[in-house]
Amino acid sequence: MTKPVPPPLLNGPFTRREAAEAGASTSLLRGSRFVRVHPTVWVHRDHAMSDHDHVVAAAKAMPEQALLSHASRLFTLGLEVARVRPVHFIVQGDLHLALDGIVVHRTAVLPPRDDIGVTPAAALVQCAESLSLASTVAAGDWLVHRGHTTVEELVATARLHRWRPGARQTLRVVHLVDGRSRSMPESWLRLRLRAAALPTGVPNGPVMLGGELLATGDLVLDEYHLVLEYEGRQHAEDAYQFGVDIERYRRLRRAGWGYLQVVASDLRRPRALVERVHDELRRRGYDGPGPHFGAAWHALDRPIRVGR
Known part of the structure; x- marks a missing residue:
């Protein structure tokens, strides 16, 4: 009769000591039911190894x-x-x-x-x-x-x-570095606008109306009544989140605020994204310089340069 495998050894990598503590013998580890990951680490053959x-x-x-x-x-x-x-x-x-x-x-x-x-x-x-x-x-x-x-x-x-x-x-x-940004895509958006010499707004800033909080946004450009919001897949896949988003859009529109949605595919075309933000800013009264795609812009995608 085949000796059963102790449950602690079924769900992830373990050492010889951990196997012994679970009641497994050295001979059990030498059997076909286990795979050696490293010289001192094993895993059950049916366990699919995750990155973790x-x-x-x-x-x-x-x-x-x-x-x-x-x-x-x-x-x-x-x-x-x-x-x-x-x-x-x-x-x-x-x-x-x-x-x-x-x-x-x-x-x-x-x-x-x-x-x-x-x-x-x-x-x-x-x-x-x-x-x-x-x-x-x-x-x-x-x-x-x-x-x-x-x-x-x-x-x-x-x-x-x-x-x-x-x-x-x-x-x-x-x-x-600005810890007010909640996610890396939000940070990338902020950095793109900064590198292009456009207004960046306040990360996760409040939108106030009559002294009351109307909404918060990933980047809030209060002077231009514009909210930039990165929307990951959870915004579309989570029914509750989707409903929250729709209600936020309604409140902002009623208050005269613009709402520019940014998705992952936009970040893969950053220049077009920044130009779209600039167009929206101009519609809302921005009369400053247009986006500048110079050294600061190109430096974003490269390793950080330091002097010798």
Whole structure:
């Protein structure tokens, strides 16, 4: 009779010690019902490994002194700024350990850490070396908005070890981080308008009418009575959210406000999007310069440049 697999071993990666604690023998692990993910980590053959599982498996395979780092640390918070694999760790000194799907960064001095790995602020500093300017700032917005870090902590972390890759890049753009933006698409929209030298409005600002709150918007341009709103798929797929949106449109229209919807496909054509915003601004009294697609605009999509 085949020995049953302990339930804790059915739903994700585990180590030999965890298997023993669940009542599984070494001989059971050698059987065909388990797959070795790393030399010291297994998973049940019927379990489909998710991205989260790959990060967990990598963490179980690494020694305790290795800290989860870079984009992998941000992934544990729910923020994806790069491919999940390979999984990144940082260690102090030498660690000669080569495992598939894992990158080990070596350093003379470890960055600030917490119970999971490097701190979110330290992880963003690490990512700033390779991310685009827009993605770095948007990730900073996301982290600050959710309370994972602050602008002050980002500055302090970058200044702590100015020699560290990503530190100078972080200091170059941290003044653009605004935790009032709730999502990365909202941040990208704000940054596009700023780079094009157009009014950007207030992130998640209030729309007031007669001293009462009428609505809030992703970007509120009060002077022009215009709200810019990024609408992800949940706005169309969630019936309740759809109803809330429709009622907000009605209230804004009755109050004489314009409402410009932005969707994911618009962000893939940023120049056309900015020109559409400019057209709407002009209809509402804006008489300033048109959008400028110069150096600041092109810098958004490139790695952050720093002097030597």
